[in-house]
Every structure is written in structure tokens, then in C-alpha cells.
Amino acid sequence: MSSISVIITGCNGRLGRAVGDLAVSRGHTVVGIDAAPAPGRPHPVVVEDLRHPPAIHRAFERLGKAPDAVVHLANHTNSLAAPAEVVLRENVSMNTSVFMAAAQGGAKRIVFSSSIQAFIANFDNDGGMGVRLPHALPLSEALEPRPSNAYGVSKLVSERMLDTLCDADTFKLIGRAPGERLSAASLRLPYILNPQMFEGAARNTGAVDYRWGGPEAFAYIHVDDAADAVLRACEATLSGHEVFWVAAADPRVAQTVEELIDRHYPSVPGADAARRMRRLGDCSKAQRLLGWRSTRHVSGERARLGLSPVGEVIPA
DSSP states (O other), rough: OOOEEEEEHHHHHHHHHHHHHHHHHOOOEEEEEEEEETTOOSOOOEETTTTTTTHHHHHHHHHOOOOOOEEOOOOOOOSSSSSSHHHHHHHHHHHHHHHHHHHHHTSSSSEEEGGGGGGGOOOOOOOOOOOOOOOSSBBBBTTTTOSEEEEHHHHHHHHHHHHTTTTTHHHHTTTTTTOOEEEEEEEEEEEOOHHHHHHHHOOOOSSSOGGGGGTTOOOOHHHHHHHHHHHHHHHOOSSSEEEEEOOOOSSSSSOHHHHHHHOOOOTTTTTHHHHTTTTSBHHHHHHHHOOOOOOHHHHHHHHHHOOOOOSSSOOO
């Protein structure tokens, strides 16, 4: 596709770096914004803290024009990053500032890094470690949202904000003409593995503590696959606000899907369908609308390292 202009918040984080590198490699114009400097980035970086509402406007000024897409990745990263009320208040505040700046500043697309925790119950901030199960399988964006902590709530509230901002009647309120449609994509991301974490997961062929992955059906995504999904969400033809579940096709543990269902999820609604699919998650919407599918799998890395036949190799 032709070159587009992109503003990336949280550009120095794990996913932000991967998105920025990939966007530049595809010939896109990129301006990043992050609270901390990171020398050597392949694009300009505005150093500002998005907890201050005017900060996002510095990135717009640096770009010098309305961006084709605003990729919003900057948030507290989990429910334990700060007290619950701080995570909720500051995430929603940052997201409001970025979304409104994009809407009023003429951006065509917002791509938001939402989370699996917007729809799947995880463990609470109080450290409660009771056994929890996904409320249905296979995991997908179609499941009823049931966040259980402030982080997940902040993501779901922000998705609802995008529903409203992308509604045609809202354009009048924010001063945009009907022809200047704003669209958005929220990517509900699971545990993001960098290359070192990815190899570590492949080498771990022992049992994994259920608490650290079981409630999320052991879902994960390689950071490069996540970056590809983000850029495809910037480039795709979309209207309104679409929510996508994007994850690797295999679980990040050595057990097969069948073994995991038998051990942990036999009574979960949809378990039989997941068993037939040989998948604990369904990313068909992302495949259909974004042309995205995962290409980096722990099972394949395990085979590359000579650790097969533990688990199940997922073809590219």
C-alpha cells in the first residue's frame, strides 16, 4: 500500500518499538511520543508524559499535519502497575486525551492496544489466587466482556469511548464533517513475548503454573506478530469501530490443546468446539478483515530447537 503517516504513543515500549521499526521499514512516516527518551530510534520521538492532556498535541505539531493513523499503546501495562484507582483513572484519562486529539485533529484511524483482560477474568489486585476459568471457549472478540480488575475495566471503557467517537452523529459534536469519517480498531492483545521470552517459553517443556496463564487459556502473541497486526489495522479498509482478538494459534505451554482442555477446561462452554478446532482461540475476524494471521508459534520454535514432539506444531 502507499505510504501513510502514523503517530505512535508509547513508542519506546516493547510493542511500540516493534511497531515503529516495522512502520518505517514499510515506508510510512512516523512520529513517536513517549515519557522517556530512547536514543537511536529510526523516527522522531517527542518526549512527553501523556498523563498531561496537552502532551499528545506535541506529537501532532511535530508531524505537521493530520495523521492517517494514531496508534495508541501508552498505558499502565497491567493491574499491578499502580493502585487500582490510579490504573483506572490514568489509563482512561490518557486514552481520552489521545482519542479526542485524534478525532478533533483530523486523524482517519485510531488503533488502540486493548487487552484480553477487557473480556476475560484474571486475578485481582488483592492477590486473590482462586481458580478461575475462561467463561467460554474458543476465546474471541465475540465473548461477553467480563473484566475483573481496574486494568481490564480501563480497556473496556476506552473501547466504548471509541464506539461513540466513530458514530456518525458524534462528528457534529467534535466539529468534523460527515465525509471526514473516523474509524478505529481495538486489538485485544494477550501476553506479548519478545524474542527472548518466546525462546524461553519454547524451552520450558515442564508444567506451567495455572495461575499465570490458565485463566487466559495460555494465550500469547510474539511481539513481531502483534506489530504486524497493528500496522494492518492502520492500513486496512474499515468503517466504524472494530474490535479484534489477535493471538498466536497455539497455547504457550508444551501441552496440546486436547490435553489442556481435558485437564483444565472440560466443563467450560464451547470446550468441544475448541477441541474440534484444535484451537483455544478464534482469530478469524482478524484474518477476514485485516488479512492477519499469526506466523510465530512456540510449538514451531520448540520443534526448531529439537524439543518436538512435545506439544503440537502449528503450521505457518
